[in-house]
């Protein structure tokens with residue numbers, strides 16, 4: 283049996299629980315694929331799982347290899363797997379969810395349906411940046427009553443989307459997907475540097491969310507109001523959102539940055555028929571996940587998705603043995619995408 287290098291933790295806790303360990307590789311069983319991981323993507327949910335804020339139990343004596351997202355090359359496939367072959371470049375998503383095998387290791391043996399081919403035009407960095415941010419963003423953009431279940435060019439023509447926090451990883455993904463689908467995109471940020479990043483992501487309209495006249499600025503851009511708000515900080519932004527929401531508009535919340543409790547008026551929202559939706563990757567149905575992943579594949583094929591500072595998402599690379607620093611960067615909300623280079 284071959285042993286491989288992995289990052290892992292046996293108990294949840296601070297970053298010091300992360301260690302580099304040798305683990306045995308596992309041959310893929312029916313419906314499984316073994317992938318040689320090149321890049322592992324880090325998301326806030328990974329450190330929240332590691333510190334126990336998100337409950338993912340680890341059996342006694344076991345090691346949890348972290349990270350949901352990654353990219354690499356298929357090394358072996360089990361029986362009944364036909365959509366990928368050894369040698370294929372692939373992206374992986376939702377890997378460490380309710381599973382001890384995450385992507386922070388040299389080889390991961392995972393369910394084949396969590397592995398998709400990566401076009402030659404897409405880098406491993408892009409592949410490892412897709413899962414959590416782009417699936418979440420896709421879901422947020424496709425919940426609207428009467429709207430499309432899958433994004434594609436033109437399906438959001440005539441729709442105005444407000445992305446709160448356009449320099450964040452999910453914000454960046456929401457901008458890219460909404461633009462690809464034809465929406466008019468407005469985004470909010472806090473600093474001039476983030477204005478540049480949000481524009482680089484493709485947003486034509488960028489507003490400072492702390493500007494006294496943020497609502498007026500958005501109303502000038504979209505006099506009829508905003509159809510979909512993709513919201514990261516509802517407790518902070520509720521007033522702004524309600525000041526710009528269109529009749530029958532929808533506010534989709536995917537995080538509680540800035541506070542968990544939202545105080546809001548009722549009567550005016552009844553008159554406007556506002557809908558609030560709440561999104562959690564872990565609560566999405568298999569159909570919702572399939573719609574998101576299929577649309578992401580479509581957008582990749584169209585070369586519509588990008589990462590890197592020139593596309594609004596600076597990349598921060600760490601070697602596997604500095605995984606604790608990579609987690610620190612995400613915990614400290616570094617601007618951009620944190621990636622762990624597992625092997626090249």
Ligand SMILES: NC(=O)c1ccc[n+]([C@@H]2O[C@H](COP(=O)([O-])OP(=O)(O)OC[C@H]3O[C@@H](n4cnc5c(N)ncnc54)[C@H](OP(=O)(O)O)[C@@H]3O)[C@@H](O)[C@H]2O)c1
Nearest residue numbers: 326418446447449450451452472515518536537561562563
């Ligand atoms: N529901 C889900 O399934 C799901 C999926 C993915 C992520 N999340 C959660 O979503 C959050 C963001 O994740 P991420 O990976 O995108 O993190 P990130 O890259 O650190 O981005 C967070 C962004 O939120 C912005 N922000 C904070 N307060 C804001 C406000 N009041 N108005 C507008 N923007 C504001 C920040 O900008 P400033 O610094 O300029 O304020 C930053 O750009 C995390 O809490 C994460 O756990 C949830």
